[in-house]
Amino acid sequence: MKITFFLIFMSVFLFAQDNQGSVPTDSTVISELSFIESFIVSDMGSDDGTALRVKWIFADHTKIKNHIRLYREIESDTARELLCDITTSTNEYIDKNLCREESYRYSLVTLDSVGAEMPGIISTDYIKPKANYFKTNKIILLLMILIYTSVIVILVETVKKGKVLFVRKISGLDTLDEAVGRATEMGRPVLYVPGSSTMSDIATIASLNILGPVAKKIAEYDTRLIVPNRDPIVMTVAKEVVKESYSEAGRPDAYTDNDVFFLTDSQFGYAAAISGIMTREKPATNLLLGMFWAESLIIAEAGNTTGAIQIAGTDAVTQLPFFITSCDYTIIGEELYAASAYLSREPLLMGTLKAQDYFKGMIIFFICIYLIFLIISTIFGGDVSFLNKILEIIKFIFKS
Amino acid sequence: MFIRRTLPLLIAGFFGIAMIIQFFIPHPASRTFYNMVLDWIIIVSAFTYLMAVQSTVELHTTKIKRRVDGWQYSLIVLISLGITAFIGILGGAFTPSTFLMKLIPAFKPSSTSPLMYTYLYMQVPMQSTIFSLLAFYMASAAFRSFKARSFDATMLLLTAAIVTIGRVPLGEFIYKDFPEIVEWILKYPNMAAQRGILIGVELGIIATSLKIILGIERKYLGGGK
Amino acid sequence: MKFVNFINKLDKRWIYLLIALVVIIPFVFPVGCPMKITPPVQSIYNYIEDSIPENGVLLLGVDYDPSTMAELHPMAKALTYHAFYNNVRVLFVTMFPQGSGMGQDIINRTLEHWNSINPDMPKELGKDITLLAYVPGFSAVILKMGENIPATFNEDAYGNKLDNLSVMEGIKTYDDIDYMVEFSGSSVVLSWLIYANGRYNLKMGIGTTAVSAAEYYNYLQSGQANGLLGGLKGAAEYEKLLTDKHDFSGRNDASVGMDAQSAAHILFILLIILGNITFFIKKHQEGK
Numbered sequence: 024m025k026i027t028f029f030l031i032f033m034s035v036f037l038f039a040q041d042n043q044g045s046v047p048t049d050s051t052v053i054s055e056l057s058f059i060e061s062f063i064v065s066d067m068g069s070d071d072g073t074a075l076r077v078k079w080i081f082a083d084h085t086k087i088k089n090h091i092r093l094y095r096e097i098e099s100d101t102a103r104e105l106l107c108d109i110t111t112s113t114n115e116y117i118d119k120n121l122c123r124e125e126s127y128r129y130s131l132v133t134l135d136s137v138g139a140e141m142p143g144i145i146s147t148d149y150i151k152p153k154a155n156y157f158k159t160n161k162i163i164l165l166l167m168i169l170i171y172t173s174v175i176v177i178l179v180e181t182v183k184k185g186k187v188l189f190v191r192k193i194s195g196l197d198t199l200d201e202a203v204g205r206a207t208e209m210g211r212p213v214l215y216v217p218g219s220s221t222m223s224d225i226a227t228i229a230s231l232n233i234l235g236p237v238a239k240k241i242a243e244y245d246t247r248l249i250v251p252n253r254d255p256i257v258m259t260v261a262k263e264v265v266k267e268s269y270s271e272a273g274r275p276d277a278y279t280d281n282d283v284f285f286l287t288d289s290q291f292g293y294a295a296a297i298s299g300i301m302t303r304e305k306p307a308t309n310l311l312l313g314m315f316w317a318e319s320l321i322i323a324e325a326g327n328t329t330g331a332i333q334i335a336g337t338d339a340v341t342q343l344p345f346f347i348t349s350c351d352y353t354i355i356g357e358e359l360y361a362a363s364a365y366l367s368r369e370p371l372l373m374g375t376l377k378a379q380d381y382f383k384g385m386i387i388f389f390i391c392i393y394l395i396f397l398i399i400s401t402i403f404g405g406d407v408s409f410l411n412k413i414l415e416i417i418k419f420i421f422k423s
Numbered sequence: 424m425f426i427r428r429t430l431p432l433l434i435a436g437f438f439g440i441a442m443i444i445q446f447f448i449p450h451p452a453s454r455t456f457y458n459m460v461l462d463w464i465i466i467v468s469a470f471t472y473l474m475a476v477q478s479t480v481e482l483h484t485t486k487i488k489r490r491v492d493g494w495q496y497s498l499i500v501l502i503s504l505g506i507t508a509f510i511g512i513l514g515g516a517f518t519p520s521t522f523l524m525k526l527i528p529a530f531k532p533s534s535t536s537p538l539m540y541t542y543l544y545m546q547v548p549m550q551s552t553i554f555s556l557l558a559f560y561m562a563s564a565a566f567r568s569f570k571a572r573s574f575d576a577t578m579l580l581l582t583a584a585i586v587t588i589g590r591v592p593l594g595e596f597i598y599k600d601f602p603e604i605v606e607w608i609l610k611y612p613n614m615a616a617q618r619g620i621l622i623g624v625e626l627g628i629i630a631t632s633l634k635i636i637l638g639i640e641r642k643y644l645g646g647g648k
Numbered sequence: 649m650k651f652v653n654f655i656n657k658l659d660k661r662w663i664y665l666l667i668a669l670v671v672i673i674p675f676v677f678p679v680g681c682p683m684k685i686t687p688p689v690q691s692i693y694n695y696i697e698d699s700i701p702e703n704g705v706l707l708l709g710v711d712y713d714p715s716t717m718a719e720l721h722p723m724a725k726a727l728t729y730h731a732f733y734n735n736v737r738v739l740f741v742t743m744f745p746q747g748s749g750m751g752q753d754i755i756n757r758t759l760e761h762w763n764s765i766n767p768d769m770p771k772e773l774g775k776d777i778t779l780l781a782y783v784p785g786f787s788a789v790i791l792k793m794g795e796n797i798p799a800t801f802n803e804d805a806y807g808n809k810l811d812n813l814s815v816m817e818g819i820k821t822y823d824d825i826d827y828m829v830e831f832s833g834s835s836v837v838l839s840w841l842i843y844a845n846g847r848y849n850l851k852m853g854i855g856t857t858a859v860s861a862a863e864y865y866n867y868l869q870s871g872q873a874n875g876l877l878g879g880l881k882g883a884a885e886y887e888k889l890l891t892d893k894h895d896f897s898g899r900n901d902a903s904v905g906m907d908a909q910s911a912a913h914i915l916f917i918l919l920i921i922l923g924n925i926t927f928f929i930k931k932h933q934e935g936k
Contacts, residue, residue, distance in 0.1 A: 592681035
C-alpha cells in the first residue's frame with residue numbers, strides 16, 4: 024500500500040514536467056560558415072532552470088584553421104559577452120548560473136590569423152532556460168531505491184505471516200551471553216564502548232541496537248555496565264537504551280545513570296580515557312562495537328593487557344586487522360548491522376536483513392554476468408554486438 | 424508517549440522521505456526547501472556542543488561531590504574547561520581580540536592569541552603523544568599476535584611483510600620494484616576485498632536508513648517498542 | 649628452549665624501548681634513501697601543476713587534529729607551497745574545531761617562510777590564502793557549500809567578511825573551485841567524496857594516513873578521486889616532486905621522517921620473524 028502510494032506520488036512528478044522546458048528548442052540558423060554543420064542551443068534539462076546547453080558540429084575538423092569564439096547575448100541587453108574560445112575537440116558548452124527570467128542567444132564568430140574577428144556570424148534564436156520538476160537522468164537510481172524498498176516490505180510481510188528465515192551463525196554475537204556471564208562470575212563490570220562516531224553513523228546505531236539486549240542480560244545478571252561515550256547525543260540515546268533495558272528486565276532500581284557518561288570528543292583523549300577505565304575498573308568483558316578509527320588498537324591492546332575477554336565489531340575495514348589480532352571475537356562489517364535482527368529475531372528486522380542479502384546477491388549476479396560477457400567479448404575481439412549491448416546496459420544501470 | 428515516540432517517528436519519516444524526494448526534484452522551490460533544511464541541521468549541530476559541555480560539567484561535578492577515586496582529575500578538567508573558554512571568548516581565537524589588546528598593550532594584532540598558544544603548546548603535544556603510543560602498541564601486537572598459525576595467517580603475514588617493507592624508501596633500496604609490487608597489491612587484491620565489504624556495508628547502511636525512515640528501527644529513540 | 653622461553657616471556661617494555669631507539673637514532677644520524685614517486689601522488693601533482701590556471705582556486709580540507717598531524721601536516725604544507733609557486737589561490741576549510749588550529753598553523757608557517765624566501769613575490773592573507781570559519785554541521789556544511797559558499801560561512805576564521813576578501817573573488821559554489829584535496833585520517837573523506845564529488849562533481853584528491861590509504865583505492869579506481877597521498881611517504885614523495893621542480897629551501901618534514909619510518913618498519917618485520925620462530929620452535933617442542 025505504502026509502495027503503491029509512493030509510486031503514484033513519484034509518477035506525478037515524473038510526468039508532470041513543464042513541457043516547454045523538456046522539449047529542446049532547436050534554433051539553427053543557416054550556416055554562413057560552411058564548416059559548421061549544426062549549431063543548437065537547448066534547455067539543460069533535469070536542472071533548476073539556470074543552465075543552457077550549446078552544441079555544435081563541425082564538418083571536417085582537420086580543415087579548420089581559424090580560431091572560433093562563442094558569445095552570449097541577453098535579450099534585455101544588447102552587449103555581447105565572450106564565453107570561451109572553442110577548440111575543435113569540443114562540441115558542447117554548458118552555460119550555467121543564468122537567470123530564469125531572461126532569454127539568451129549564442130553566436131559563433133571566427134578570428135583571422137592576427138586575432139581580429141572576421142565577418143560572418145552564426146547565431147541561434149533567443150531561448151529561456153526552464154526549471155524542471157524531475158531529474159530524468161536519475162530515474163534508474165529511483166527505481167533501484169523503490170525496488171530495494173519493495174523487497175524489504177515484501178520480506179517483512181512474509182516474516183510477519185510466520186515464515187522462518189534462515190540466518191547463519193555469527194559467533195561474535197553468540198558469545199555475548201557467555202561474555203556477560205563471565206563478568207558476573209568474576210564480579211567485575213562489563214565495559215561497552217559504542218564507538219567513536221556520532222548518531223549519523225549507521226555503525227553507531229547498530230551498536231546501540233546491540234546495547235539494548237546486552238544491557239537487558241546484564242540487568243538480569245545484576246552486573247555493572249559501564250558505557251563511556253564520545254558524543255553527547257550518543258550518550259543521551261545510550262542512557263535511554265540502557266534505562267529501558269533495565270526496566271524491561273524488571274530491574275529499574277539497578278540502573279546507574281553515572282555509568283553511562285560522556286568522556287570527551289577528542290579522538291585520542293577518548294582512547295586514553297577508555298584505557299584508563301580498563302586499567303582502573305578492570306572489566307572482565309570489553310565490548311567494542313561501532314565505528315572506530317586509529318584509536319582502535321590503543322583501546323584493544325589496553326583491554327588485552329588487562330586479561331578481559333574482548334568482542335569487537337566495526338564496519339571500518341582498516342581497523343578490522345587490529346581487532347582481529349587483539350580481540351577474542353570480531354564481528355565484521357555488515358554482521359554488525361545484522362546484529363539487531365540476530366539478537367532480537369524480530370520479524371521486521373529479520374525481513375530487512377534478508378532483503379539486504381537478496382540485493383547483495385543480485386549485485387553479485389550482475390558482476391558475474393558482466394565479467395563472463397566481458398571475457399567472451401574480449402575473446403571474440405569485441406565484435407559480438409549483442410554482448411556489447413548487454414554490457415552497455417549493465418554499465419548504464421549501475422552508473423546511474 | 425506522543426512526544427517521546429510518535430512525534431520523533433513522524434518527524435524522521437517526513438524529513439527522510441522529503442529529502443529523498445527533494446534529491447530528484449531540481450526545481451527552485453525544492454532547492455529552497457533543501458537549503459532551509461541544511462540551515463536547520465547546522466543550527467541543531469551547534470547546539471550539540473552545548474549538550475557536550477553540560478554533560479562534561481555534570482559528570483565531573485558529580486565525581487567531585489562524591490569524592491570518587493581520581494576526583495582531583497575531574498577538578499582539573501573543569502578548571503581547564505573554564506580557563507580555555509574564558510581565554511577564548513575574551514582573548515580571541517586566532518588573533519588577539521580588541522579587548523585583550525586594550526587590557527594588555529603587549530598584545531599586537533600579529534601576536535599569537537592565548538587560545539592559539541594553549542592549542543599549539545599544550546593540546547598539540549598531548550594529542551600527538553597519545554597517537555604516538557600506536558607505534559609502541561603496534562610493535563607489541565606485531566610481536567605477540569602476528570603468528571603463522573594457519574595457511575590464511577601465513578598469507579596475511581607475507582603480504583603484510585611485503586607491504587611494510589615496500590612502503591618505505593628502504594624497500595626500494597632493497598629491491599627497486601618493491602613500490603610497484605606494493606601498488607599492485609593495493610590496487611588489485613586489496614581493492615577487490617575492500618570493495619566487496621564496502622558493497623555489503625553500504626547496502627546495510629541503506630537498509631538501516633530505510634528502516635529508520637519507515638519507522639521499523641526505533642532503538643535510536645531510546646529502546647523499547 | 650631457554651631462549652624461546654625468554655622471548656615468549658619478554659616484557660613489552662623492552663620492545664617499546666627498541667622502537668623508541670629505532671625511531672630517534674635516524675633523526676640524529678640520517679641516511680637518506682632514494683624514493684620513487686607512485687602514480688597516485690603524481691596524479692595530484694600533475695593536476696595542480698597543469699590543470700589549475702593562474703589565479704585558480706585550490707580548496708584544502710584540513711579535517712584532522714594534532715594526533716594525525718605528523719602525517720597530514722606535511723602534505724598540506726607541501727600543497728600550499730605548490731599552490732604558491734603556481735599563483736593559485738588557497739582556501740582552507742574544516743569540519744572540526746581542531747582543524748581550524750591546524751589550518752591556522754599551516755597558514756602562519758607557510759606565509760612566514762614563503763615571504764622570507766620570496767620577498768619579490770609575497771603572499772598575503774586574505775588575498776592569496778585564507779581559512780574559512782568553522783561552521784558545525786559536518787555533512788550539511790559540505791552540501792551547503794555546493795549551493796553557496798559565501799552564505800555558508802559569511803566570514804573567514806579571522807572575522808573578515810568573505811565578500812570583502814579578494815581571495816574569494818568569483819567563488820560562489822564548487823563550480824568555481826578548480827580542485828580540492830581533502831586531508832583527514834577519519835571517514836570525513838567519504839563525506840566529501842559522496843557529497844561534494846558525487847553530487848556536485850567537485851574534482852578531488854585525497855590525503856590520508858597510511859593506515860586509511862588502503863581503503864581509498866576503490867575511489868581512486870572508480871575515478872571519484874584523481875589522486876591519493878598516503879601517509880608520511882605520500883607527503884615525502886610530494887615534497888620530492890616540489891624540490892625537483894622548484895628551489896624549495898623549506899624543511900621537508902616528511903622526508904626527514906622517512907629514515908625513522910624505514911627503520912621502524914624493519915624492526916616490525918624482525919619482531920614478527922622472531923615471534924614466529926619462537927612460535928614454531930615451541931609448537932615443535934610441544935608436538936614431541
